[in-house]
Amino acid sequence: MIRAFSFRLRRRILLLSPILAVIIFIFGFGTLSADHSYYNSEAISTSFKSLSDKFDFTYLQNFASGNGPYNRGNLKSATLDQVGYIVEPNNVDFKFINRRNLKGKPAEILKINEERYKEIFKKEITEPKDFDIDTIRPPKEGENYVLANATIIALVRNHESSMIGKSIRQFEKKFNSKFNYPYTFLNDQPFAESFKRRMAKYSNAPMEFVTISPELWNRPDFVDPERQKKEMEIMDKHNIAYAKKESYHNMCRFYSGNFYNVPELQKYRYYWRIEPDVKFYTNIKYDVFKYLEGTKKVYGFTINLYDIQETVKTLWPETLNFLNQKDNYKYVNVNGAHQWLLENLQNPQINKMTGGYSTCHFWSNFEIADMDFFRGEAYNEWFKYLDSTGKFYYERWGDAPIHSMGLALFADKKQIHWFRDIGYFHDPYYNCPRNPETQLCETSKFSKWEHLADQNCMVNYIDNVMDDLDAIY
Ligand SMILES: Nc1nc2c(ncn2[C@@H]2O[C@H](COP(=O)(O)OP(=O)(O)O)[C@@H](O)[C@H]2O)c(=O)[nH]1
Ligand SMILES: [Mg+2]
Numbered sequence: 001m002i003r004a005f006s007f008r009l010r011r012r013i014l015l016l017s018p019i020l021a022v023i024i025f026i027f028g029f030g031t032l033s034a035d036h037s038y039y040n041s042e043a044i045s046t047s048f049k050s051l052s053d054k055f056d057f058t059y060l061q062n063f064a065s066g067n068g069p070y071n072r073g074n075l076k077s078a079t080l081d082q083v084g085y086i087v088e089p090n091n092v093d094f095k096f097i098n099r100r101n102l103k104g105k106p107a108e109i110l111k112i113n114e115e116r117y118k119e120i121f122k123k124e125i126t127e128p129k130d131f132d133i134d135t136i137r138p139p140k141e142g143e144n145y146v147l148a149n150a151t152i153i154a155l156v157r158n159h160e161s162s163m164i165g166k167s168i169r170q171f172e173k174k175f176n177s178k179f180n181y182p183y184t185f186l187n188d189q190p191f192a193e194s195f196k197r198r199m200a201k202y203s204n205a206p207m208e209f210v211t212i213s214p215e216l217w218n219r220p221d222f223v224d225p226e227r228q229k230k231e232m233e234i235m236d237k238h239n240i241a242y243a244k245k246e247s248y249h250n251m252c253r254f255y256s257g258n259f260y261n262v263p264e265l266q267k268y269r270y271y272w273r274i275e276p277d278v279k280f281y282t283n284i285k286y287d288v289f290k291y292l293e294g295t296k297k298v299y300g301f302t303i304n305l306y307d308i309q310e311t312v313k314t315l316w317p318e319t320l321n322f323l324n325q326k327d328n329y330k331y332v333n334v335n336g337a338h339q340w341l342l343e344n345l346q347n348p349q350i351n352k353m354t355g356g357y358s359t360c361h362f363w364s365n366f367e368i369a370d371m372d373f374f375r376g377e378a379y380n381e382w383f384k385y386l387d388s389t390g391k392f393y394y395e396r397w398g399d400a401p402i403h404s405m406g407l408a409l410f411a412d413k414k415q416i417h418w419f420r421d422i423g424y425f426h427d428p429y430y431n432c433p434r435n436p437e438t439q440l441c442e443t444s445k446f447s448k449w450e451h452l453a454d455q456n457c458m459v460n461y462i463d464n465v466m467d468d469l470d471a472i473y
Pocket of ligand 1: 154155156157160186187188189247248251274275276365
């Protein structure tokens with residue numbers, strides 16, 4: 001009986017097999033393709049986005065049963081390989097994906113990137129196209145113009161009056177005389193009357209002179225002075241600029257996590273940071289603050305470069321520590337510029353020392369940005385953690401890599417803007433566009449010194465982060 005039954009059943013199955021095959025094909029393929037959609041970068045970025053918004057991980061359970069090809073370990077490595085990140089509680093990690101499929105030794109990669117940089121700069125550009133710039137033109141004589149909620153920030157010392165004066169002269173000519181945005185001068189020492197008088201000569205805009213409180217400026221008590229001294233000696237022996245200068249460490253920490261807490265800056269949202277002895281080469285004929293506001297962007301930069309790896313040896317590992325504690329994974333923006341933080345082709349020796357961080361960063365001596373981003377919970381919680389390590393002193397973490405890493409992790413990459421149209425110089429690097437409004441710099445030149453060509457990270461940003469280079473300019 002059993003035999004006959006099983007034979008009949010087998011025969012029936014045999015007869016039905018074409019139909020079954022179709023059913024399996026339709027349903028099976030549907031499920032399979034659903035599985036595969038998990039590995040599709042579009043899909044994963046949306047699912048992860050909703051994931052971090054709602055903290056809903058149920059969609060992962062299909063893959064997380066521990067059986068078959070979708071067990072936890074495989075899921076993690078497959079996800080990292082496909083999309084370059086995994087973001088779950090106590091399981092946050094990132095990986096660089098060589099999407100351009102660049103091959104060769106670092107020197108060869110550099111050559112490719114240099115040529116691409118030059119090629120990109122050949123294009124003549126004018127103003128951003130993703131906003132109606134005509135609505136944010138400078139006011140005409142006598143016209144009532146409502147300014148954005150913004151200020152020009154300059155942290156300076158009394159003895160830098162002539163150098164900051166040089167910057168302001170150009171800055172006024174190229175931009176601010178058209179708008180008269182107010183200045184906020186910051187200093188850890190009281191500004192001298194002579195300094196204030198001198199600044200008033202450079203601009204008609206309102207000026208505020210602020211002494212930073214010691215709580216926001218000085219080394220915090222939990223930093224061990226003995227350890228600091230020891231570490232500073234080591235960095236100094238390795239020729240790291242400013243390694244032993246405590247005031248420089250204070251400055252970096254202040255700009256990293258405290259400037260937006262200065263009481264006099266609470267009334268402002270946007271700022272443009274300027275520094276002594278910088279140059280502006282382009283006549284800017286629109287309100288850059290209203291541009292950020294109107295496009296909902298939080299940060300604008302001009303120069304993008306590598307850092308001295310020894311200054312940020314453990315910044316990335318500490319950041320991963322932070323993201324893998326409590327529910328801090330939720331701060332990661334899955335549409336962030338992570339890949340740029342991890343690029344490892346042009347200067348791979350750097351990533352080896354930094355635990356994976358490329359050291360690519362926006363050069364923060366030029367910033368046009370939204371302080372509310374830095375005031376937000378994600379950036380602040382992360383900064384508090386970093387500060388608690390004392391490594392603004394034991395290492396020499398700069399405010400530029402800190403701002404940049406925070407932006408790349410917690411902001412959407414679309415909220416970060418390359419002010420490609422603004423010609424700018426801070427010794428020894430340029431952003432010099434082919435723009436009819438640009439004068440006195442050499443188009444596409446990156447550095448005053450040829451041997452610094454390998455410090456340029458702009459192409460890595462363009463190719464690993466920007467979706468469409470031509471969409472904005
Ligand atoms: N008030 C004050 N400003 C400082 C101090 N150290 C640096 N700065 C300012 O911080 C900014 C960065 O310093 P800078 O010397 O230009 O550093 P670099 O651009 O990294 O070489 C500049 O605007 C300086 O004027 C300091 O001890 N006190
Ligand atoms: Mg400087």
